Amino acid sequence: MVHQKDIVILEKDRExxEKDRExRQSxxxxxxxxxxxxxxxxWVINKDEVTLTEEELERGSYAxxxxxxxxxxxxxxxxxxxxxxxxxxxxxxxxxxxIASRVRHPNLVQFIGATKVGNPLVLTELMSTSLNQELRRxxxxxxxxxxxxxxxxxxxxxxxxxxxxxxxxxxVSSPNVLLKPCTGPAGYEAKVADxxxxxxxxxxxx
Numbered sequence: 001m002v003h004q005k006d007i008v009i010l011e012k013d014r015e016x017x018e019k020d021r022e023x024r025q026s027x028x029x030x031x032x033x034x035x036x037x038x039x040x041x042x043w044v045i046n047k048d049e050v051t052l053t054e055e056e057l058e059r060g061s062y063a064x065x066x067x068x069x070x071x072x073x074x075x076x077x078x079x080x081x082x083x084x085x086x087x088x089x090x091x092x093x094x095x096x097x098x099i100a101s102r103v104r105h106p107n108l109v110q111f112i113g114a115t116k117v118g119n120p121l122v123l124t125e126l127m128s129t130s131l132n133q134e135l136r137r138x139x140x141x142x143x144x145x146x147x148x149x150x151x152x153x154x155x156x157x158x159x160x161x162x163x164x165x166x167x168x169x170x171x172v173s174s175p176n177v178l179l180k181p182c183t184g185p186a187g188y189e190a191k192v193a194d195x196x197x198x199x200x201x202x203x204x205x206x
Contacts, residue, residue: 107155147186
């Protein structure tokens, strides 16, 4: 004989199962949306719109950075070397550029766009110098160092609190802290660069 109490428990169990199914469907839909958001190409710009100058800013093992002109604006242009281009790297590159295109903070170097035809070009705002260069010149005061450290912390905090998933910068170093003069007592405004290659942290329990 089935008691009324057992019937109520069964009904509650069915309701919980239905709620759990709806929750899983919602989570799957959010995941699909996030994956699509990280693979769309809204950040792509036409390579013909970019003019490279002979002014070189930096040269590394995987790219060279020069001053360029984009729609009348002076920008920093990172040209990736051919040796690292592959189908896998281009997919990873697209994902990184999509992440960078969604980041907005005064202490992060502004991403402008990137090309996908041939050797990719990555365009960002043009900064005056880097923390690495200034440290080599030994021209920083304690006040400037504290101000730069605070700017870097603010930029990283924004990335760590990024929604829907935190972004962890994996290469916070003096070459990736760029500076430009400002009118404040510290004399410099600091911005973190290369956050497009950061890691998006998958939240397992939210």
